[in-house]
Amino acid sequence: MVSVQEDIQMNIKKVAVLGAGAVGSYVIWGLSKRDGISLGVVAEGERAERLKKGCIINDVTYNPEVWTPQEAQGADLLIVSLKYGALPDALDSIAAVTADNTTVMSLMNGVDSEEIIAAKIGAEHVIGALIKVASHKEGSGYYFDPETTIGIIFGEFEAPYNSERVEAIEKLFENTGINYRVTENIREEIWSKFRLNVCNNLPQAILGAGVGCYEDSVHMQAISEGLRKELEDVAKAKGIDIDKAGKSSSYGSAVPPTARYSTLQDLDAGRHTEIDMFSGALMRMGQELGIPVPYNEFAYHMIKAIEEKNDGRFDYSNQDKRMSCSK
Structure with a gap:
């Protein structure tokens, strides 16, 4: 089997976001500016119908695609930005999205979401990450200050730290407005x-x-x-x-x-x-x-x-x- 890192080859073309709330909105806001990728939120049922009307972020309506887990399958990058309590019920959806080439980045709070996800889909798919964004909801929209937001910090749990997929994610985030930093101490x-x-x-x-x-x-x-x-x-x-x-x-x-x-x-x-x-x-x-x-x-x-x-x-x-x- 080709490894996740070798398969990406610095070329992320399909990005799925699971969880379009306060954290997911920051990702959608930034990656909506990236040309040459397919960007979608993963949802079903009533939530999917609501998201098809758009995501209001800093008073602007963004319209990422809305995919079922099956439609999102094979995404090069799946960003999980759920509330912690929603993770157990979302594991089957995460597994449905994940293919051999998929890297999963969890931007959830806490210290064990990566372990929980890895137990479901395999640790080789998971890259360590966190986000620092002071986002809040007003009405049906989410708001944050792009200038003061620290953003996404990510990296491999083990060497090589300058892996293919780290470089691919860096390339994805460049010039999107998303603030980010790579670290060799992601667990800490x-x-x-x-x-x-x-x-x-x-x-x-x-x-x-x-x-x-x-x-x-x-x-x-x-x-x-x-x-x-x-x-x-x-x-x-x-x-x-x-x-x-x-x-x-x-x-x-x-x-x-x-x-x-x-x-x-x-x-x-x-x-x-x-x-x-x-x-x-x-x-x-x-x-x-x-x-x-x-x-x-x-x-x-x-x-x-x-x-x-x-x-x-x-x-x-x-x-x-x-x-x-x-x-």
């Missing part, structure tokens, strides 16, 4: 972003305030540092040296103090969050390694309780009415 970079998400997403989500709270409150700083230390203890025990990612990976895209990161955006919208991928994953790893993670346990249960509140579990108004009538 992924954990570095994971650290940003855990330490910055979760305390803010519980408080319900803009990111300026980390500058303005020593209490918020203390919670963030507690989460950070636990994560770094787990990473060290797993043999992951996050410092290899470099200082540039310790920061996200520039945002104003009013900014609300993805976990708080989900809670604001009454959606369930990706807390299972953040503190939930650290709780599992901590238990396996014998490392206590009390800050993450508290964050996990607190955000789960807020989700329950949003679901209406603590709406006691009818009970109050019944009690007042019985007096």
Whole structure:
């Protein structure tokens, strides 16, 4: 069998995007400028019909093709940009798209989406990647600042790091507006972003305030540092040296103090969050390694309780009415 890297030969012609939300919109925005490729989003049913009307990104409507997984089969590059909770149900679609020549790039949060996808389609198809984009939804559109967006960081998990497919993806992203960087430490970079998400997403989500709270409150700083230390203890025990990612990976895209990161955006919208991928994953790893993670346990249960509140579990108004009538 011809390997994935040999087959691409620096010539990506068909790109499929699975997940056209906040992250997928950044990819669609950039690659819509690339001539000479077929660009499509993978969807079926009601979602497909909605996407056929176009994707509104920074007040412009983009119209990538809409493919079923079978129609997307054989894509040279499949970019997975789903919410973590949607990944298990999407694995069959990912497998349907993947052919011998297909490289899969996961731009999902967390530290294990590549492993989950690789278990389904084979590790030889998966390239390590992450994205840093402060994107948010307004109405039916998605918005981000192209100038301050750090963008996509990607690379091979093992040498050779300047592989054919790395060069092919670089060529694909050139002159599209997509910001990108290749790294030889992609595993550590992924954990570095994971650290940003855990330490910055979760305390803010519980408080319900803009990111300026980390500058303005020593209490918020203390919670963030507690989460950070636990994560770094787990990473060290797993043999992951996050410092290899470099200082540039310790920061996200520039945002104003009013900014609300993805976990708080989900809670604001009454959606369930990706807390299972953040503190939930650290709780599992901590238990396996014998490392206590009390800050993450508290964050996990607190955000789960807020989700329950949003679901209406603590709406006691009818009970109050019944009690007042019985007096």
